[in-house]
Amino acid sequence: MPFIDQLRHWARTQPHRAAVVVGTQRLSFAGLLDAAAAWPAPQPSAGAALAVIDEPDGTALAARFVGAVARDGVAAVLDPSWPQELKAAVTDRAVAWAATEAAPPASEPGFRDGPPGSTFLLGLSSGTSGVPKAFTRSRASWQASFAASAAYFGVTAADVTLAPGPMAASMNLYALGEALFTGSTFVALPQFSADAALHAVTHDAATRLVLVPTVLALLARRGLDTGQGAGAVTSIVCAGSALPAGVEELARQWAPRARIFQYYGASELGFVAASGNDGDDGTPCAGRAFPGTEVSVRGTGGLPAGPGECGSICVRGPYVGNGYAWGDDGLAFNVLPGGGASGGGASDGPWYTVHDQGFLDGSGRLHVVGRASDMIVTGGANVYPQQVEGDLEAVAGPGTVVVAGVPDAVRGQRVVAGLFPGGGPPGVAPLTAGQLLAACRRRAAALPAPQRPTRYYALTDLPLTGAGKLSRTLLQAWIGGGDARAQRIH
Template identity: 45%
Template sequence: MPFLNKLQRWAAERPHDTAVVIAGRRLDWAQFRDEAASLVAETKSVAALCEPNSIGFAVKFAAAVAGGRQCAVLDPAWPVLLQEEIVHRVHAAAQAVAVATDDALEDGPGDSPFLIGLTSGTTAVPKAFTRSRRSWKESFEASIEFFGLRQDDVTLAPGPLAASLNLYALAECLYAGSEFQTLETFDVGNVHSAITHDRVTRLVLVPTMLRMLSERGLTGCVDASGVRTIICAGSKLDARTLEAARRWAPNATIYEYYGASELSFVSGAGLPAGAAPALGGTGIGRPFPGVAVQIMDDGGSPLPDGQPGNICVRSAMVSNGYLWGDDGEALRSFDGWFTVGDQGYLDAGELHILGRRSDMILTSGKNVYPHEVELALGAVPGVAAAVAAGMPDDLRGQRVVAGVVPSHGGVTATQLRAGLADILARDKRPLQFYALAELPVTDRGKVSRSLLLDWIDARDARVRSLGT
């Protein structure tokens, strides 16, 4: 497996039900099967797909994983030279491995690799890893159970299919026999239209998308009462996003989960409609079905509850490892327990995420993770978004500083300190606060803590000191 045998089943049992809708074009199960089957014979044993969202992309992807074939999915927004370099490496990897294929639209052996995943790293060329068909089947079974995916659901994942979150959502729906939708490009108005007119019951997206959809949906009176499931990945939801989503989609269970491309799903939690959220915390729920989680030190020894260390995972969903880019640190194994280096701790069975060790702030001999500070600040009234970092300090080594994007009405340092008093330990609280006109982000849209420090050092116009 992963999903082609199921696709054949749905095409036989429910040929005229909708399978996928992408950019307004619809295919039923029989049409999807037939179009994918017509491409299998001409599809290489190892293929590289680099296209924007379309029905053609979905059909080509299905054909590209038929039998023993392998497929790499590239982001079409990447620079052309980077795309060419990755395609060259993919073809070189294909020549080194003999792949047996036939012309049938069916799943290959469970232990055979089918997906060449690409993940960003410290180098210009993303690292490449492989996933087996069996690992995705195990992932499908776990996520369908955990998120409660039903055949009568209509899933909308409005991001690019080149991103693993959305590609997985497509494949998961094909496996479950549930309708999948996406757009050519993300557009708030088009997402609202789909929710209103296409019976969308399930959203799969990142927090920034959810905030825009919720806040503009409330302003524009867009009815999202039919949405019963919201699945967010990428980072924990801040208080403002969560509050807006609860008001906009009042009947939805909102899921957050922790995972990694190399590990698949690790832990998660669902906040049912009407339940009170615990704001500002680092908890990310309990392990997924079939997943065991252990916190270990750098030598692979287990650590007790409450003590931070490497988040290590044992499950059948873990990837096979890297084709290229392995620096020995990105994916480590301790006697069958795998970690990507994320730090956290366990408390009564719940996993708490602290962030990457490289982000850690060492201040007066204490370890402080900026992720924890940012979550706490996000729960303070008057804060729309926050970023924390460690600034060099002659006395402490580093001192914790924080930049906040104020919501309407603004916020003072006194209000920030008071808001943190009950949700963040004293030795983790920022010593200086700054008001930001915008979050410091990289060219790829990721929040940059180092850029915050650069702005402060340069007295950038986007930064204003709120004092200590």
């Protein structure tokens, strides 16, 4: 694992500093090293040595994760909220996959970083139904990522990083590894709530937050409403989906001393683009190519698109994963021929894409339009729900609108909007469902006809994955199944 040698270094030089804190549980760097070494080494049957980790969020999860991959093993961390049937199905798939994988080359026994090219992580998507897809990661890809992200985000041994989402989520496992790599402290929650996160901010003296936009909005709004400040937080790293301007403004009100970074990436691709450390002019976008990454937008036939022309976002660089262990439908992770980047590149290696759609502007900044899988095709027109949400939330407030496509016999799909009355600016009574409906319909009248929602639903909850990301698939399921959490109001 790319942080094991670093962990051993920190265990020698700062043995008593807190390495992992989860609620009242705490392990120092020396204690984490001892706890990880106490876990039995993963035992290969015929192929890769696999450790399926099913632990609640806590220091034991961190210790087992570290212990598994420190002995040339492959870790698969299950979401503790999954039902037992799903956990069993994922475990069976993982065991079958591991049996087909070659064991890494023999190396010196002991508790240390393994061969750079070998797989250490069997990552699992945060889907809402069915067996999640599984991607694989090499040790080298994370080792390169740690060095780059620590430099870009300014992470030092003095930092305390709070990642309030589930530890099993790939961005939070990465934050754990990044903290161990840099000798800083990683903080997680045994169970999420906005108040628990705000308590950890002050109680554990967090200096950094790593979280998705929906969770940032919850923390900032709750903090402003209750007078719970951001304490020592000077850095906020937001990822998982685009950071809406309204949520960024909330965060700046709540944490005025914090520098706000956002990055765009994918579990399969690693870091792609980022903003917050490049002197940008504030124009909403994903940012510039992350250091070490080349970005190209490819249009019809895989040819480079010009500035402002939309196409598939493609990347190459040291952070890209190895692909899927299972669940690849042939579209989710593709390799395209090499050639120079649209912005000018000297390398000629292959390009990788998960078919997110976007464009590069004249300054080389990446604008992400949306995932190809989220695109709504209605009456022959392509509609990206993120764009419609942004337009409607300009009048409805941040965190109030979720847009999706549902089957329609005439159009193919129709655009629908879920309205969540619990959102909106802090210190102001949330708009009722009726008020949200009126505001959104007025705004929608100014949109191109294909982008206008034809049905609206009042939501009692936001449709979120276990990692806190908005799930249009879940909203579609609520609507299709007549779930009480989505009641039609127009």
